[in-house]
Amino acid sequence: MLMLRTLASPHLARRTGTVCRALRQARARITTQHGNLPSSESPITPNLQFISSVTQDGSKIPTYRVLDGAGTPLEGAILPDIDEAMARRMYENMVQLPIIDNLMYNVQRQGKLAFYVTHYGEEATLIGSAAALAPDDEVFGQYRELGVLMWRGFTIDNMMNSCFGNCEDPCTRGKQMPMHFGTRAYHFHTISSPLATQIPQAAGAAYAIKRDPARRGKNCAAVYFGEGAASEGDFHAGMLFASTIGSPTLFIVRNNGFAISTPATEQYYGDGIAARGPGYGVHTIRVDGNDVYAVYSAVKEARRLCIEEGRGVLVEAMTYRVGHHSTSDDSFAYRPRQEVEDRKRIDNPIARFRLFLEARGWWSEAEEGAHKARTKEAVMAAFRRAETLPKPEVREMFDHVYGGEDPWMIREQREELSRLLRKYGEAWEPWRAELQKHKGAGRELIGEQP
Amino acid sequence: MIISARRVLGLRPVRAAQRCSHRWNTTAALQQTTEQGGVLPSVVTSSYLRTTRDTALRAPGIKWTDESAGGSSEVLIAGRETRKMNMYQAIRDAMSNALMRDDTAVVFGEDVAFGGVFRCTMGLAEEFGRERVFNTPLSEQGIAGFAIGMAAMGHTAIAEIQFADYIFPAFDQIVNEAAKYRYRSSGQFQAGALTIRCPSMAVGHGGHYHSQSPEGFFLGSAGIKLAIPRSPLQAKGLLLSAIRDPNPVIFMEPKILYRSAVEQVPIDDYQLPLGQAEILTPGSDVTLLSWGSPVYHCETAMYMLSSPPGGLDAHVPSSLRSAKVELIDLRTIMPWDVDTIVESVNRTGRLVIVHEAGRTGGVGTEIGAEIQKRCFLKLNAPVRLVTGWDTPVPMQFEKFYMPDPLLRGQIRTSDERAKLYGLLASIRNGS
Numbered sequence: 001m002l003m004l005r006t007l008a009s010p011h012l013a014r015r016t017g018t019v020c021r022a023l024r025q026a027r028a029r030i031t032t033q034h035g036n037l038p039s040s041e042s043p044i045t046p047n048l049q050f051i052s053s054v055t056q057d058g059s060k061i062p063t064y065r066v067l068d069g070a071g072t073p074l075e076g077a078i079l080p081d082i083d084e085a086m087a088r089r090m091y092e093n094m095v096q097l098p099i100i101d102n103l104m105y106n107v108q109r110q111g112k113l114a115f116y117v118t119h120y121g122e123e124a125t126l127i128g129s130a131a132a133l134a135p136d137d138e139v140f141g142q143y144r145e146l147g148v149l150m151w152r153g154f155t156i157d158n159m160m161n162s163c164f165g166n167c168e169d170p171c172t173r174g175k176q177m178p179m180h181f182g183t184r185a186y187h188f189h190t191i192s193s194p195l196a197t198q199i200p201q202a203a204g205a206a207y208a209i210k211r212d213p214a215r216r217g218k219n220c221a222a223v224y225f226g227e228g229a230a231s232e233g234d235f236h237a238g239m240l241f242a243s244t245i246g247s248p249t250l251f252i253v254r255n256n257g258f259a260i261s262t263p264a265t266e267q268y269y270g271d272g273i274a275a276r277g278p279g280y281g282v283h284t285i286r287v288d289g290n291d292v293y294a295v296y297s298a299v300k301e302a303r304r305l306c307i308e309e310g311r312g313v314l315v316e317a318m319t320y321r322v323g324h325h326s327t328s329d330d331s332f333a334y335r336p337r338q339e340v341e342d343r344k345r346i347d348n349p350i351a352r353f354r355l356f357l358e359a360r361g362w363w364s365e366a367e368e369g370a371h372k373a374r375t376k377e378a379v380m381a382a383f384r385r386a387e388t389l390p391k392p393e394v395r396e397m398f399d400h401v402y403g404g405e406d407p408w409m410i411r412e413q414r415e416e417l418s419r420l421l422r423k424y425g426e427a428w429e430p431w432r433a434e435l436q437k438h439k440g441a442g443r444e445l446i447g448e449q450p
Numbered sequence: 451m452i453i454s455a456r457r458v459l460g461l462r463p464v465r466a467a468q469r470c471s472h473r474w475n476t477t478a479a480l481q482q483t484t485e486q487g488g489v490l491p492s493v494v495t496s497s498y499l500r501t502t503r504d505t506a507l508r509a510p511g512i513k514w515t516d517e518s519a520g521g522s523s524e525v526l527i528a529g530r531e532t533r534k535m536n537m538y539q540a541i542r543d544a545m546s547n548a549l550m551r552d553d554t555a556v557v558f559g560e561d562v563a564f565g566g567v568f569r570c571t572m573g574l575a576e577e578f579g580r581e582r583v584f585n586t587p588l589s590e591q592g593i594a595g596f597a598i599g600m601a602a603m604g605h606t607a608i609a610e611i612q613f614a615d616y617i618f619p620a621f622d623q624i625v626n627e628a629a630k631y632r633y634r635s636s637g638q639f640q641a642g643a644l645t646i647r648c649p650s651m652a653v654g655h656g657g658h659y660h661s662q663s664p665e666g667f668f669l670g671s672a673g674i675k676l677a678i679p680r681s682p683l684q685a686k687g688l689l690l691s692a693i694r695d696p697n698p699v700i701f702m703e704p705k706i707l708y709r710s711a712v713e714q715v716p717i718d719d720y721q722l723p724l725g726q727a728e729i730l731t732p733g734s735d736v737t738l739l740s741w742g743s744p745v746y747h748c749e750t751a752m753y754m755l756s757s758p759p760g761g762l763d764a765h766v767p768s769s770l771r772s773a774k775v776e777l778i779d780l781r782t783i784m785p786w787d788v789d790t791i792v793e794s795v796n797r798t799g800r801l802v803i804v805h806e807a808g809r810t811g812g813v814g815t816e817i818g819a820e821i822q823k824r825c826f827l828k829l830n831a832p833v834r835l836v837t838g839w840d841t842p843v844p845m846q847f848e849k850f851y852m853p854d855p856l857l858r859g860q861i862r863t864s865d866e867r868a869k870l871y872g873l874l875a876s877i878r879n880g881s
Contacts, residue, residue, distance in 0.1 A: 138603070173636035182635050189602060190635035194626045200592045201627070204599020204607070211554065211581065211605065221599070233619070237592030244587050245558075245596075400637040401672050403696030407725065407785030410672075 053271055054278045061274045061286045063318055066293040069347060071355030080297045084362045090131055090292060091357055092371055094123040094350050097147050099375045100156065101323070103383060104163065108327040112387065113163060115178045117144055121290070121322030122254055124349035127151055128295030129222070129252055129317070132303060137250075138205050138221040139188045140198035143179050144254065145224050152186040156378050160386035167392045167439040173399075174392045195229040199238030199251070203312070206247035210310055220248040220306045227316075228259020230273045239280040242312030250306050251282075251314045252299065254289065256321035261334040277314035289317030290349035293356075320347065390439040394421075418445040491753055493706075493746045498730050498779075499681055499713040503532045506714035509683055511726060515551075515690070515719040532714040537707045540682035540715045541570045541647070544689040545608060547719045549578045552606050554643075555693070557583045559593055559610030567612060568649055568708050594620035594646065598628050601644035601698070608693060614650035614702055615659040621667070628698040629673030642696040647689070649705035650678070651743050651806050652843065652852055661843035663742070663807035665783045668700060669816055675699045676783040677724055678742045681707070683715045687722030688781065695724055704742040727787035729794070733776030736800040739791060739817070741780040744804045744853060748777050783813055791817065792824050799830035804853050809837040 034044040055061060066077045073079055082090070101118040108116040119126060126147025133139070135152055146159065158170050162181055165174030171182050171190065182190025189198065189205075202223035209215045229235065230253055242249035253273045257264050270276070277284025283305050287298040298315055306313040320343045324331040331340070357363035398406070398414045406414075421442050425431055435442040491497060500506040507527045514530075535543065549555045557571060557578075563585045565572035575583040586593050590611055597607035611617045617624070624646070632640035652661045668676050675697050679685035685703065692699035730745070731752065740748050752775045758766040776794055780786055795801045801821055803814040818833040836853040844851055 140599075169636075171636070171638075172634055175636060176634050180634070182638060184635075184638040190631075190639055192627065192630070192634060194622060197595060197623060197627050200595025200623075201599035201602065203592075204596035204601075205603050206599070207556075207596070208554070208600045208603035208605040211556070212603075233589075233591055234595060234623075237587075237589045237595060240587045240589065241592050241596050245584065396636075400632045400635075400640075402675075403632060403640055403642045408788055409785060 054275050060271050061284075063286045063288050064294050064298055065288040065291050066297060067291050067352060067356050069352055071352050071357075071359060073356075078297075080293050080300065082293070082296065084360075086131070087357060087360075087362055090127050090296075091350075091353055091363060093127045093130075093147065093151055094292065094353065095368075095371060096150065096375050097123050097126070098350070099372065100146070100159065100379055103376075103379050105323075105327065107383070113178060113327075115327055116163070117179050117326045118323035119144055119147060121320045121343070121349065122256060123147060124292035124353065125252075125254055125289040125295055125317040125319050128292040129224075129299040129315070132296045132299035133222055133250075134219060134303075136187050137219050137303070138202070138209065139186075140202040140205070140221065140223040141181075141188065141191050142195065142198065142225045142229060142254075143191050143193070144226070145191075146179070146181065148224070149181055149183070149186060149188055152188070154181070154183065154186055154188075156382040157385070158183070160379075160382040161389065164386045164389070165391060166386055166389035168386075168389055169392065173396050175397075196225055196232035196234035196238075199223055199225060199229075199232075199234050200241055201238075202251075203238045203242040203245070203247050203249045206242065206249040207245060210247055217307060220250050220303055222250040222252060222303075224252045224254065226259060227253055227255040227257075227264055227273055228262065228267055230276075231259075231267055239276070239282060239312060239314070243280045243282050246310050247312070248306045248310050249312045250299070250303055251277075251312060253314070253316045254319060255316055256289075256319045258321050258325065258331070258335070260325045260329060261331070263335075272316055272318075274314065274316040277316075280312070282312045282314050283309075284314040284316070286316045286318060289319035290347050290352060292349060292353050319349075391437050393440045393444050394435070394438050394442045395444045414445070421446045490759070491746075491749050493710040493743075494712070496711075496746055496749055498745070498749065499711060500683055501713055503714055506532045506683055506716055509687070509722070510728060511723050512687060512716070513721050513723070515721060530716055530718055532716050534712060535682045535686075535715040536709050536712045537679070537682045537685050537703065538568055538570045538572075538709065540686040541689060541703060542572055542574065543715065543717070544686040544693070545571065545574060546577065547686075547690060548606065548608065548693045549574065549582060551719065554604065555582070555606035555608060556600065557608045557610070558586050558596075559647075560588055560612050561585060562610055566610065568705060570647070570703075570708075571610070590616055590619040591623055594623035594628065597644050597646065598623060598631065598641045598698075601628075601641040602631065602639050604643060606643045606693060607645070609644070609646050611646060611648040613660055613662075613705075614648040614664050615662045617646070617648055617664060617700075620646075624668070624674065624698075624700070625671040629671040631673075631698075633673060640696070641698050644698040645689070645693045645701055646698070647701045647703060649708070650702040651704040651706060652848060653706050654848065655845070656843065656848075657845035658842045661848070663702070663805065663838075665700075665702060665805075666807055666812040666816075669784060669813060673697065675724055675785065676702070677781060678702045678704065678783060679781065680704070680742060680745045680779050681711045682713050684722060684779075684781065686715055687720055688724065690719065691721040691724050694721070699724070702742070706743050722781075724782045725785050725787055727781055727790040728779045729776065729790070730779055731775065731777040733774035733798065735773045735798055736775050736802060737791070737794040737798045738775050738777045738802050738804065739780060740777070740804040741783065742806070744806055745777070745779050747853070748804055752777060786813075786817065788820060788824070791821060795821055795825045796828045799828055800834075801825075801829070802834045802836060804836045806838050806852060808840040809835055810840050812837055 036043055065074060068074055097119045101120060104116045105118055107113050126145060130148040130151035139148055161168040162171040163178040172180055180191040182188055202221040206221035209219050209221060255272055259267055274284050274286040285298050288294045295317055302313040302315050322340060322344055354363060398410055401410055425435055425442060425446060507530055545557055557574060561567055562571040563575045563583060571583060593609050597609040600607040628641045628644055651663050665676055668674060675695060677688050677692055679688045689701055692701045738748050756771050776798055778794060803817055805812060805814055814835040814837055821833055838851055838853060
């Protein structure tokens, strides 16, 4: 049931606009008969009737799809305006993700890396949505969004240095766990572990964009999160604020069926996350997250609506988390291995897009081999370099707690560590060994006079 | 919990505010006549309120934001004006200044558009427009998260949490997000342009959720600052500093002072420094440290120590009446002004810390530990804490709960006498 994928027929409404029109017409019929409640637009009806779904007939919200599992356009589907160069770039980025994931996952298993999360199965959602955004739209992520950064130009070197938290880490300078990327240059706000906190923040950032004459009408804030995070109070707050106050926030939920071990059936009883959008007055679409063209089209249109109306828009991308939750998780403890294998075979976002490209003559077996080899080589080179670079200077531990002048406790505690390092840095083995791993071996602190 | 807030003060906010003001003014106006015929100082008569233009303009640490670096402040003071304001008017004035000078500044929260349940935002929406002064849905985590997002874009976000008691739903956003935003991105992103204002402390009838002083909960969240003003002039200067400080700041406003504290406030744009305490009355025998509304309780206690009203007479030995108490207003809770307190305690040898919050885990324990470390050889007595009890703030028992309820005009009850005695005893123990 989790794998359920509605095959969107061309007869079904693909745009929220059609649904809205139908609702309006139905509402108008009732209204003329018995009038409205004075304080709302609610039409009065003599029928005792409960509602459990946002659709008129009680059916589930349809899933928008452009390419079928074999990469063939659905009948009636309109292909997005993507030329060969763009399509190839999208595919190359999609393929690159699992190559990085494979390596990083394995080196984590070897103990060379503290932690890692893979993106298996969500490549189309990440690259399709990233390609539909403007490069300077503000992005707030959860942690499974490396693809968005890669699309924007974040290099494999950057990625490796950040995961190793070494002295060239461009994101957190070794202060956060691996995968907590963030870079101002690419308008990608630093990831933090607490789930969903970024959702109302994105609404605030979007409001700032709306107030900025240089960016108003040009940019939005896009926020990514999983279907599990959508259970947090901050999801409610973010959706509510973006719609009520009015801020161009693009909510992109990766519904991959699991929050660690918890299946989506234990996360909510309603029709996924998409069904919540209309409750907040937010334009909403559900899209096949394994169809990169559908994701691209949906996000592009969602972005347009969001900026034009200056309010929140919700995109629910239906995917499947093929990999384990993280390197600290063995997902076969709560789901059958066969289910995952089937999923990889039957509904693989990369294979689907490759079939489409090959049918057009935009990609070939030879190119596939060459690209994979090139990527593997680049990834290995970046990995070997990142692995050997020292950690940042120990002094940096105290940097950026506060802006402006450091308060006395920060100053005094930095001096206290300096004194301790002078006294015990050599004598205490755990410190002696650890100091050698840092750039400058702590000399910038040890040399400091008390 | 907000529903209860609205029941108490928000459902018909203006009327509720009037009701409160009536009570507060009544309380504040109780200039207790002692049996000897003397008048005890209270908030309205406090010597710490600057009631003349000249004393207001010469408030220590005042920094005129329009003053050039080389300008002589003497010259510039000559043309400056002050106006009599209560604390909510001074806070409104500060926000008006901030909005005027900074186009990115916005003010938002629950019910701020019509002027706020405490009138701190009166007229701001009309003056600056609903795009800049607006109501939010009723969600504290949303308010804090939204404000962080704005601040992360470099926009000045002045958010209001209706009561400090309701800041806890936003605790995650404040502690895990706002406080760490700069550190975790190594300075690439930060939420420094964020200020969260919230009314705090007891009001006489606020019960559990309209009385709290939650400043202690934020002590351990490195990355944020926290300030509490004691008067209108302080409130304006410290709030403008908070708004412009490059760090997220929580600004707790003692709500009982909104109307009762009145003084001359400079109408120009000025700031008072964060991180600096202010010595209100110099002394040499004991250091009395407080912040917010209890500062005025301390003032009363000092007066009663030197001339105890009838009935308490017997409890204050004549040898103590000439004790010289140094009263310090901490003003900034984080980072607190360790230098001023250490210097004072090294001179007096005794420290009494007074705050409304319960004792365990409160700010007093943190300061006490630091002072005992730094002033060990100079201390003549243990550091003494006079605080609320370790219970929730109780509705019908508030006068027995608060550390020093003497200002309520109830000095004849034995319990208050015990409280006063507690304060005096600590001075005596040390002598």
